Amino acid sequence: MPIQILPARLANQIAAGEVVERPASVVKELVENSLDAGATRIDIDIDKGGSRTIRIRDNGKGIPKDELGLALSRHATSKISSLDDLEAIMSLGFRGEALASISSVARLTLTSRTAEQEEAWSAYAEGRDMAVQLNPAAHPVGTTVEVLDLFFNTPARRKFLRAEKTEFAHIDELIKRIALSRFDVNITLRHNGKIIRQYRAAQTQAQKERRLATACGQGFLQHALVVALTHGDLKLSGWICSSSGARSQNDIQYCYVNGRMMKDKLINHAIRQAYESSLAPEQYAAYVLFIDLNPHDVDVNVHPAKHEVRFHQARLVHDFIYQGIQSALQQSDDFIEIQSPQRLSAKANIDSEYSHHAVPDATYQAIEQTPDYPNKQPAKQWREQTHYETGSTKTAREISNHSQPPSDYRSEKQGAITNTPSRHYGTTNYRAEGGPSPAEVAAYQRLIQTPDAVEERALDTTFNDAHMNPPTVTESNVWQEYTPSMPEPIRRHSSISSEVEGLGKALVIVEKQYLVVSRNQNLALLSLEVAQNLRIQGQLKLAQSEGLKPQPLLIP
Numbered sequence: 001m002p003i004q005i006l007p008a009r010l011a012n013q014i015a016a017g018e019v020v021e022r023p024a025s026v027v028k029e030l031v032e033n034s035l036d037a038g039a040t041r042i043d044i045d046i047d048k049g050g051s052r053t054i055r056i057r058d059n060g061k062g063i064p065k066d067e068l069g070l071a072l073s074r075h076a077t078s079k080i081s082s083l084d085d086l087e088a089i090m091s092l093g094f095r096g097e098a099l100a101s102i103s104s105v106a107r108l109t110l111t112s113r114t115a116e117q118e119e120a121w122s123a124y125a126e127g128r129d130m131a132v133q134l135n136p137a138a139h140p141v142g143t144t145v146e147v148l149d150l151f152f153n154t155p156a157r158r159k160f161l162r163a164e165k166t167e168f169a170h171i172d173e174l175i176k177r178i179a180l181s182r183f184d185v186n187i188t189l190r191h192n193g194k195i196i197r198q199y200r201a202a203q204t205q206a207q208k209e210r211r212l213a214t215a216c217g218q219g220f221l222q223h224a225l226v227v228a229l230t231h232g233d234l235k236l237s238g239w240i241c242s243s244s245g246a247r248s249q250n251d252i253q254y255c256y257v258n259g260r261m262m263k264d265k266l267i268n269h270a271i272r273q274a275y276e277s278s279l280a281p282e283q284y285a286a287y288v289l290f291i292d293l294n295p296h297d298v299d300v301n302v303h304p305a306k307h308e309v310r311f312h313q314a315r316l317v318h319d320f321i322y323q324g325i326q327s328a329l330q331q332s333d334d335f336i337e338i339q340s341p342q343r344l345s346a347k348a349n350i351d352s353e354y355s356h357h358a359v360p361d362a363t364y365q366a367i368e369q370t371p372d373y374p375n376k377q378p379a380k381q382w383r384e385q386t387h388y389e390t391g392s393t394k395t396a397r398e399i400s401n402h403s404q405p406p407s408d409y410r411s412e413k414q415g416a417i418t419n420t421p422s423r424h425y426g427t428t429n430y431r432a433e434g435g436p437s438p439a440e441v442a443a444y445q446r447l448i449q450t451p452d453a454v455e456e457r458a459l460d461t462t463f464n465d466a467h468m469n470p471p472t473v474t475e476s477n478v479w480q481e482y483t484p485s486m487p488e489p490i491r492r493h494s495s496i497s498s499e500v501e502g503l504g505k506a507l508v509i510v511e512k513q514y515l516v517v518s519r520n521q522n523l524a525l526l527s528l529e530v531a532q533n534l535r536i537q538g539q540l541k542l543a544q545s546e547g548l549k550p551q552p553l554l555i556p
Contacts, residue, residue, distance in 0.1 A: 009104060009127065011074075013154065019101040022161065023050025023150060024170035026106075029098035030145050031178055034058035036079060036091045037143065040201065041186045044175065048192070049167035051158070054147040062114040062143055068123040069132040071110065074100040088295040092260060099145075103127065105157065106150045112143040127153045172197065176215045180288055181256050183208050212239065212288065216252050219245065220286055225332055229324035233294040234317065236324040241286035242332045243278035252286035258295060263307045267291070270318045274325035277507075291321070326507075330518070 006014070020026055027044065034042050037060025047053035063071055070076050077096030080086055086094070102108055103125040113120035120139030123132050151158035161167060168191050175189050179199040189197040199215070202208040213221040223245025229236045241247075255262050255271075275285045299310040311317045507516045510525070517524050 008074075013104045013127075019097055020105055020150075022170060023054060023167050024174050026050065026054050026102055026147055026150065027056070027171050028174055029093070029102065030054070030056040030147075031175075032092035033098065033145075034060055034143070035178075035182060035185065036093055037061050039142065040184065042188070044171075044187070044189045045193075046168060046171060046189070046191045049161075049164035050171060051150055051161055051164070051167065052148070054150070055144065057142065057144040059140070059142040062117075062141055063110070063112040064114055065117065065121045065134070068110060068112065068121055068134060072099050072103050072108070072123060072125050072132050076100070086301060087299075089300055090258065090295055094301075102147060105154055106152065107148040109146040109148075110143070111137050111139050111146075113139050113141055115141050175199075177254055177261050179211065180215050180254055181259055181261065181290075183211060216286070216288065220252055223286075225328045227289065227324050227328045229320070229327065231320060233297070234320050235292040236289065236321060237292075238289040239287065240289070240325055240328055242329065243275070245286065246279050246283035247286050248282065248284065250284040252288075253284070254288045255291070256289070257291045257298060257300075257309055258293065259290075260300060260306065260309075262309060264309055266311065266314055266318055267321060270321040271325060274322045274329065278329060287325075289321075291317070293317070330505075 019029065023046070027046075027050065031042060031044070034056060037058065039058035039060035041059045043055075043057045045053065045055040045057075067078075073096075075096045077094060079091040079094045079096075080089065099108070099110070104127050107124075107126040109122060109124050111120055111122040120137045122135045122137040122139075124135070125132050151161070172189065175187060175197060179185075179187050179197075183202040185199075186201045187197070187199040188195060197214075199211055200207075202211045209221060209224075212224070220239075220241060223241045224239040225242055227236060227238050227240055241252075253268075253271075255264070255267050257264070257267075271285060271287065271289075279285060293311075297312045299312075300306055302308055302310050505518050507518055507523075509515055509528075513529065514525050514527055
């Protein structure tokens with residue numbers, strides 16, 4: 001087959017495959033044209049999920065009579081005229097392909113009137129070779145586009161349409177995204193003659209929040225945090241949900257760049273990173289964010305559906321979004337509760353309160369891999385037996401009275417395990433499992449003790465009867481010599497030195513060796529090696545003072 005120029009009709013139908021994917025694609029292109037025309041009221045009528053009728057009416061500036069026929073031609077637009085315009089686009093559309101592509105796969109009627117005209121005119125096309133019929137019509141100032149029988153001349157495309165309910169759900173979601181981007185526009189959506197959505201224009205903050213609740217639900221508004229950050233030409237605004245309002249699916253994630261709907265990877269990565277320490281792996285953030293910047297600093301002509309953009313200073317935009325969301329999250333009630341141990345002391349369950357705001361386990365991975373020292377007691381026990389200073393001196397034992405009993409202990413009275421952990425430390429009722437008696441264990445320990453350990457134990461009168469009663473770590477023990485004297489909140493990680501937790505909330509890891517923490521509106525930089533060294537020193541000191549006491553094995 002020789003090389004030839006395709007007929008205009010075939011070329012338009014091929015182009016329609018990119019522009020017109022489903023009825024929602026038609027609605028998107030037509031509504032964006034209405035917004036570019038300065039419309040403040042848009043009425044959308046849908047029949048049969050959009051497969052039968054799509055009608056968009058607006059009160060924009062309209063199209064003059066002599067431009068109606070040209071508007072249905074390919075690459076005909078009033079939004080750009082030179083390459084310089086393409087490099088600084090503020091309009092939603094600019095390619096001039098929408099009307100031509102739609103008219104090639106449907107019966108399209110374009111009716112419009114400008115303020116200077118005394119009568120309206122209508123242009124009709126139905127997939128023919130650029131043939132347009134002009135007729136006078138009655139119409140107010142503005143434009144109405146009516147699309148009938150979508151894909152009537154391409155049966156292969158029509159059979160791939162989903163059910164009526166599914167197609168309308170896509171249109172409903174699209175209108176919701178548009179309504180969140182333009183609070184100043186009245187939008188009404190009807191399906192089969194019934195009003196489904198009505199978004200009234202919002203001017204005040206209360207009206208905007210009312211529209212936000214209509215689009216995203218009242219639950220989102222209850223946990224919403226206002227985001228407002230400006231740096232030069234960069235501006236970030238909108239709402240994000242606190243960690244307590246996280247969702248199990250990513251159905252409320254709306255982001256706009258200069259008013260244009262976006263699903264950009266760089267933006268999504270910055271948002272996920274900001275929420276990294278606040279959400280569980282199965283949770284998703286909810287947000288409605290608006291990013292405004294100089295149009296010369298962003299390229300919107302990089303994706304066929306205009307869903308992605310390219311920033312000239314991608315790293316700056318990424319860090320700017322991250323900082324804006326982090327600042328909003330730190331000002332939430334959840335962040336204040338972590339910073340104020342006095343408020344947390346009245347909670348019914350302290351451990352569960354902290355479980356949602358804990359620093360990621362990766363932060364302390366190197367420390368956690370340190371082997372346990374002999375006769376180590378459960379974390380919750382030494383935590384309760386160590387004194388804390390938080391404004392007024394009180395012990396963790398007083399605070400723990402309000403919390404649930406530790407789940408890692410064995411019930412000595414019942415001889416059973418309250419919760420089966422993977423590892424056990426400290427005193428254990430071996431008789432409950434048919435093990436050796438305490439006397440047998442003591443005899444076995446005396447046999448395996450080294451001479452150095454026996455000599456050191458003889459010098460320390462506080463451990464004279466330690467071979468019969470396993471020692472417990474108290475506030476008078478040697479471990480406290482290595483505990484820094486500073487105010488510290490309730491411990492959230494039993495494996496970390498108090499120097500890590502006494503400085504407040506962990507914010508971010510720097511260069512995989514420093515931890516930035518925040519407390520009382522101040523920042524501190526702590527080396528992870530310091531925390532690890534303190535823990536190891538404490539283990540070695542206890543091992544030296546208490547002697548070698550490995551876990552007893554079966555005695556033949």
